[in-house]
Each structure stands twice: as structure tokens, then as C-alpha cells.
Amino acid sequence: MPALTHRSSDHDETLIARLAAGDLTEAEAGRARALVAACPACAQVEADIRSIIAATERLPAPHRTRDFRLTDADATRLRRTGWRRLLGRFGEPRLAFTRPLATGLVALGIAGLVFASAPSFLQAGGAATAAQAPVAGGLSGLPASSNAGASATGIEYGPGAAGGVDGGEPAASAPVPPPLTVPSPAASVASADASAGPAASNPPADVSSATAAPPPVGIRNLASVPASAAPAPVFNANPGQGKSTGGAAEAPSGPSALVLVSLVLLLVGAALFILRWAARRAT
Amino acid sequence: MGDLRTTATADDGPQRRDLILVERAQAGDLSAFNDLVLCYQDQLYGLVARMVPDQDQAADVVQEAFFSAYRNLDAFRGGSVKSWLSRIAVNAAMDLQRARKRRPVQPYPELEDDSWQPPAGEEADPERQVVTAERVRALNSALAAIGDDQRAAIVLFDVEGFDYTEIAEMTGVSLGTVKSRIHRGRLALRRCLEDRMELFRG
Numbered sequence A: 001m002p003a004l005t006h007r008s009s010d011h012d013e014t015l016i017a018r019l020a021a022g023d024l025t026e027a028e029a030g031r032a033r034a035l036v037a038a039c040p041a042c043a044q045v046e047a048d049i050r051s052i053i054a055a056t057e058r059l060p061a062p063h064r065t066r067d068f069r070l071t072d073a074d075a076t077r078l079r080r081t082g083w084r085r086l087l088g089r090f091g092e093p094r095l096a097f098t099r100p101l102a103t104g105l106v107a108l109g110i111a112g113l114v115f116a117s118a119p120s121f122l123q124a125g126g127a128a129t130a131a132q133a134p135v136a137g138g139l140s141g142l143p144a145s146s147n148a149g150a151s152a153t154g155i156e157y158g159p160g161a162a163g164g165v166d167g168g169e170p171a172a173s174a175p176v177p178p179p180l181t182v183p184s185p186a187a188s189v190a191s192a193d194a195s196a197g198p199a200a201s202n203p204p205a206d207v208s209s210a211t212a213a214p215p216p217v218g219i220r221n222l223a224s225v226p227a228s229a230a231p232a233p234v235f236n237a238n239p240g241q242g243k244s245t246g247g248a249a250e251a252p253s254g255p256s257a258l259v260l261v262s263l264v265l266l267l268v269g270a271a272l273f274i275l276r277w278a279a280r281r282a283t
Numbered sequence B: 001m002g003d004l005r006t007t008a009t010a011d012d013g014p015q016r017r018d019l020i021l022v023e024r025a026q027a028g029d030l031s032a033f034n035d036l037v038l039c040y041q042d043q044l045y046g047l048v049a050r051m052v053p054d055q056d057q058a059a060d061v062v063q064e065a066f067f068s069a070y071r072n073l074d075a076f077r078g079g080s081v082k083s084w085l086s087r088i089a090v091n092a093a094m095d096l097q098r099a100r101k102r103r104p105v106q107p108y109p110e111l112e113d114d115s116w117q118p119p120a121g122e123e124a125d126p127e128r129q130v131v132t133a134e135r136v137r138a139l140n141s142a143l144a145a146i147g148d149d150q151r152a153a154i155v156l157f158d159v160e161g162f163d164y165t166e167i168a169e170m171t172g173v174s175l176g177t178v179k180s181r182i183h184r185g186r187l188a189l190r191r192c193l194e195d196r197m198e199l200f201r202g
Ligand SMILES: [Zn+2]
Pocket: A005, A006, A007, A008, A011, A035, A039, A040, A041, A042, A043
């Protein structure tokens, strides 16, 4: 029998298919029945769908071609021990919440990093960043030998930063930190390392590495050098500058604390993703 | 094949037997697990072979599903063992379908294999047997031709007898999506069978 054509092009075949399956509300069913009554093509669709459902339900089972029982070797290979057992837990349904959790942590971490590296944010805490620059320089571990006459405490970079704020040495100054891109942890580490040598002569690089410092650096930063200790040599080297940098030092270590927290969130989120992925592969 | 929508209560005989077997398997008894395999390998193969109409691939998927079930015995938290095993098999079949989507592959072969013949003896009339065999062949070909998601939903609902909610859980989509896939899938089958609908009418 040739396919019938609908009386109107807006006849909804899905509605008719749902009618055939008894899957409509009363109002929808009324509309569908009206279509079936008035349109032979719609009536044909309904009859055909019913026939297809009946035929599908009666489909004979395909014949199995193998025996799927496990051998002792299979069982030994598949048995979970130690870390695989632990890892497998991450794939269990009751730990399904770790997926949105990981997504949330990563999103928060990225948002925090973006926020911390926004120029306006840095302008507000710009001086604080400048004050922290020497700390980061000291933390990068290498500059002592490249900075003639300086001690190895890290505080020696204070004058450089102070000079920058002072405006006396434009090449080494950091009055307004350069706009920063969102740093990845790996990039931050690389930048910290790369800037370690010339740190004293190139404070802007230090500023960026300090702002984007990865957690270990940040932790050392906060733990080993109190914020108030950083500007100390600044006062000694350039009393006229004391006011501005001193004030900056009292400002909260906003960017670095925010970056630290953001990076921790990002890393924890990423670790959760990796654990879930590994658990899926292990199952 | 029994309809899950009307059978299987929580404490019926097979379910009690399954739970005992699972408990023994969890304690390390491989033969208990293999008893479960014997109970369900036909059903799981039937399910997967319709979702993945390539018999070799279907067998691989079922084997992988039983491996996965054995590995994850500790994750079984009660309920229907049959549903648990079916869910694992459906997931394994869907993994294969996703992998097929990622790379250009041949369409599924025409299902002309003998193993798809209807069981003998149900209809004595040879002429009717020929029509029935032809109808089964046409329907299997149409099923192989429609989209993976629609085929999976139709097989789980019409052939295996799972309800909308169970299918939504198994396939990880909403109830509305399950219904939509089933209805649109049936319309797609009708389009595939356009020239052969006479086999199904009357
Ligand atoms: Zn119509």
C-alpha cells in the first residue's frame, strides 16, 4: 500500500506515536484521536506503530555464541587488591557526587585565579604585590649570587622594589604591575624559576611570579617571611619611600592568599577528576 | 521472555537465589559467580546483541560486562541482581557505541544469520513461518539501521520490558528523553520498513 499523505503538513506523527503507546495526557489524547479520525495518514501511522510494537515485543532472542563463565585465570586477573580496590571506590554510585564537586572546585579555582590576576585587583593591591616581590625573589632561591653585595635572605630585593616605587630606576621599577594572564601552576613554576636569576634586575617578572606563585612557594612565602618583614629593608634603604611601601605591607596579602586558595581548589578538583577517571579505567 | 514490568518482586525465588550467589561470590566463591553467569548469560546476550547488532562485538561486550560485574562485586548494594547485571551490560554496550561514533565504521551488517531465526515449532503453518521469519529479518534490519540511542531505548522497553524509570537510570538520561527516543525510534522503524509494512499489517 502506498504511503498515505496527511491532510495537513502540521500533523504531528510523534503525537500519534505517543497515542499508540498510550503515553498521552487526556487533552493530548483528545487532539490525537481527532487527528486519527479525520486523517487516513494519521490513522495509518497509529496502526503501523501498534503493529511494530507488537512485532518488536515478539522478537525471538538471538542465540548466544559463547559461554561467558569466568575461568580461574580470569578471576585471578580481575580480583582487586590494595590500591585498585581503593581506587574502585571512586567509581561507585554513592561517590557520584565527587564529579560535580570536582567541577565546582576547578571552576572556583579558575575564577579565583582570574580574579586575582585582574589588573584592577592588582592596582588595589599593587603596592602590596611590589612589597612581596622581593620575597618571591628570595624564595626562588638563586638570586644571591647574581646580586652583588646582597645577602642571601631574600630581603635584599627590597631596595630594588623600593627603587621601582620610587621611580628612580624605570628599568627595574614596578609602579604598576603589568597585566597578567591566568597562570597555570606549571607556568608559574617555570616563570618563578626563569625569573630567579635576573630577579633583582627585572622586578616585573618577579611581580608576576609572586602573584602567580604555586602553593609551595606561597606557603613558604607566608610561613617564612611575615608581611611586615618584607618592607623592612625598604625603610633602611630609602626612608622617603617608607610611607607608601609600609602602607602596602599592612594591606592584606590579598592576591597571594587568593591565588594560594584558588590553586589549592584547582589542584584538589583536578585530583578528583583524575581519581574518577582512573577508577573508571580500572573497572 | 518475561516482562519485568509485571514480574520480579523483591523477595521472589530467583531474587533470593541471586542474592545468596552474590554473597558467596563476594566471599571469593568463583563457582557461585559462574552460577549467576549461567542464569543470566542468555538474557544479557539477547539484550546486548540487539543493542549492538554485530554478534562478535556483542559477545565481547557481554564478556566484558561479566568481567566488570566480577570486579565490582563489592559495589553491589542489594536490589535486583538482574537489573544490576543489565545495567552493567547496557553501559558496556553504550561504551562500544560511543567508541563507534568517534571513528568512521561500517554500518552494522544485515542480520541474515541463522541465529536470528524464530524458534521452530511455534507456528505449524509453513507459509506463516516464512512470513514470520521474513518479518523478524526485516525488523532486525530496521533496528540495526536506526540510531544507537533509539535502538537501545526500544530494546530495553519493548523487548526487555524495563520501565521508563529503569531505562532512564541505566542510560543516564531524563525520563522525557527516554520516552522521546522510544517514540521517535518507532517512527524511524516505520520509515525504514516503509516498503515492507505489509508484513506487519493485518
Ligand atoms: Zn495526518
